[in-house]
Amino acid sequence: MSSSTQPSRPEPDNDGVNEPTHLGLRIDDAWHSLQTNVALKRGHVETIIPYTGYGSGSWIRVLARVVLADPEEMAPISGGEVLKTIKEGIRGWRNFTSAPVRYAKVTVEVDGETHHVTADRGGIVDARIDAHLAPGWHTIRLRSADDILAESPVRIVESGITFGVVSDIDDTVMVTALPRPFLAAWNTFVLDEHARAATPGMAVLLERITQEAPGAPVLYLSTGAWNVAPALTRFLSRNLYPAGPKLLTDWGPTPDRWFRSGPEHKRNSLKRLAAEFPEIKWLLIGDNGQHDEEIYADFAEQYPQNVRAIAIRQLTMGEAVLAGGRSKAKPSSRTPNVEWIYAPDGAGMSAQLADLGIIDQSFQNPAG
Numbered sequence: 068m069s070s071s072t073q074p075s076r077p078e079p080d081n082d083g084v085n086e087p088t089h090l091g092l093r094i095d096d097a098w099h100s101l102q103t104n105v106a107l108k109r110g111h112v113e114t115i116i117p118y119t120g121y122g123s124g125s126w127i128r129v130l131a132r133v134v135l136a137d138p139e140e141m142a143p144i145s146g147g148e149v150l151k152t153i154k155e156g157i158r159g160w161r162n163f164t165s166a167p168v169r170y171a172k173v174t175v176e177v178d179g180e181t182h183h184v185t186a187d188r189g190g191i192v193d194a195r196i197d198a199h200l201a202p203g204w205h206t207i208r209l210r211s212a213d214d215i216l217a218e219s220p221v222r223i224v225e226s227g228i229t230f231g232v233v234s235d236i237d238d239t240v241m242v243t244a245l246p247r248p249f250l251a252a253w254n255t256f257v258l259d260e261h262a263r264a265a266t267p268g269m270a271v272l273l274e275r276i277t278q279e280a281p282g283a284p285v286l287y288l289s290t291g292a293w294n295v296a297p298a299l300t301r302f303l304s305r306n307l308y309p310a311g312p313k314l315l316t317d318w319g320p321t322p323d324r325w326f327r328s329g330p331e332h333k334r335n336s337l338k339r340l341a342a343e344f345p346e347i348k349w350l351l352i353g354d355n356g357q358h359d360e361e362i363y364a365d366f367a368e369q370y371p372q373n374v375r376a377i378a379i380r381q382l383t384m385g386e387a388v389l390a391g392g393r394s395k396a397k398p399s400s401r402t403p404n405v406e407w408i409y410a411p412d413g414a415g416m417s418a419q420l421a422d423l424g425i426i427d428q429s430f431q432n433p434a435g
Contacts, residue, residue, distance in 0.1 A: 102166035106135035113168050113211040115192075117219035118296050119312040120207070121284065123343070125199060127221050129184060130312070131192040131209055132293050133171035165294075167191075176208040189317040191293055202226075202282065204310075222312060224344065228282045230375060232273065233340065234352040235359055236289040236313075239380050240269045241302060265306040266380065268413025272426075275417070276350075277309045279427055284347075285311035288336055290329030293317060330358045337366045341373045348375035350425060352416075355379050355409070364398030367405045376406040376423055378416050 114136035120128050167190025175182040177198045184194040192209075202225035209217045224231075234240055241263045273285060291299065293315045300313070316332040340349070351366070351374060353359025360379060367374045377399075399407040408419040421428045 099166065099169070103135065106166040110138065111135035111166070112138050112213040112215060113171060114213075114215050115173065115209045115211050115217040116297065117209055117217040118293070119300070119310070120219060120221040121286070121312045122195075122198065122200070122221060122223050124202070124223065124226055125197065126195055127177065127198045127200065127207070127223070128312075128343075129175055129192060129194045129196060129207070129209070129219070129221075131173065131186075131217070131219060132296075133168040133173060133186050133190045133192065133211060134165040135168060136165060172212050174210040176210070178205075187317075189293075191317055220310070222284060222310075224284050224347075225282045227346070228284070228344075229346050229348060230280050230350070231284040231286070231344070231347045232276060232350045232352065233286050233288050233337065234273065235354060236287050236291065236299065238266075238354040238356055238382060239352060239359075240266055240273075240287070240308060241306070242266055263302060265302075265308075266412060268415075268417070269380075270306050270308045270413070272413035272417050272420075273309050274307060276426060284344075285309045286340070287311055287313045288333055289313065289315055290332060291315050330362055333358070333362050334365065337362070338370075341366075341370045345373070348373055350375050350378060350420075352378045353380070355381055360398050364401050367402040371402065371404055374402075374405050376408065376420070376425060377402075378420065379407065379409050380416070381409050381411045383411065 112135065114134055116132040116134060118130035118132070120130050122128055168186065169188045169190060171186040171190060171192075173184050173186065173192055175184055175194075175196060177196070178200060180198070182194075182196045184192055184196065186192045200221070200223045202223050205221045205223060206218050207221055209219055211217075242265075277283060277285060287299070287303070289299075296313055296315055299315075304310070314332075314336045316329065337349075337351075340347075351363045353363060360377075363374075363377045367377065399405075406423055408416060408423070410416040410419060417426060420426045
């Protein structure tokens with residue numbers, strides 16, 4: 068059976084109405100043209116970097132990125148069909164130099180059905196398709212126009228689940244000892260997940276939550292770029308964080324600005340989750356750097372029925388300096404019916420979440 072799904076973002080009109088005019092877009096187009104020409108001359112082929120998706124019993128959100136990659140690096144691992152490039156991602160500076168395939172055509176195979184989706188101008192596939200899968204983890208297959216196969220995990224949230232977790236990444240579940248202005252360059256050119264440290268107690272906290280509420284989805288929301296998703300996945304897995312979809316963004320220019328807004332990406336992602344899972348109350352976890360408190364307060368004001376509590380990690384003095392300071396806002400006064408907690412690490416959060424009844428009191432003594 069075959070069906071067709073509309074592109075996640077529309078292609079430019081043939082009449083040129085949507086032709087880019089902003090300087091940032093023109094520079095981006097010139098760089099992309101150079102990337103593509105060099106990649107094609109080297110014999111690179113369309114390769115899919117799959118990301119973790121999610122959905123309900125009637126639909127799934129498919130997330131992936133299509134780039135031109137060297138076919139010599141795509142030997143199957145252990146005789147299987149999972150390719151090395153897909154398994155390990157594209158590391159370091161090559162995240163930046165790998166040419167995305169604009170408006171790439173991708174075939175999605177889900178439970179015996181075939182769907183056709185289209186990437187956006189950044190090579191990002193973000194498509195919602197109809198699918199009827201049982202709750203839990205599933206694997207879907209993605210195939211590029213060059214017949215390169217990738218497999219993507221998908222978490223299906225069971226109907227009736229009323230609790231879930233949305234957590235920030237940078238300065239919340241992991242710490243990078245770099246000034247915030249250099250963080251984007253580090254992520255793009257250098258990123259090695261071994262150079263980052265897990266926030267003390269946060270993995271234990273999130274794992275305990277999933278044990279006590281086994282059907283609760285855990286999603287990681289960040290302003291980071293999609294091209295570092297594989298490295299973030301390896302970091303989270305190695306540090307024993309629960310598996311879950313990552314909601315990242317594309318740093319590329321827009322028709323009216325040089326870079327997309329990170330805070331706006333977070334706001335839109337939260338609103339989308341509220342619409343997709345109206346019965347779920349989310350535990351929102353972030354830090355008191357520059358934006359999380361304000362973003363979560365805005366969401367709690369608009370969607371109080373979708374917020375169970377807000378947990379904010381307090382940055383150390385050194386972390387706050389690197390992050391550009393602490394938020395001076397006191398947003399909790401705007402959301403009197405939503406509980407806010409503050410702590411420097413996962414252990415401090417766990418004690419307060421236990422007081423709120425969100426996790427079991429016994430978690431305060433994990434050895435017990």
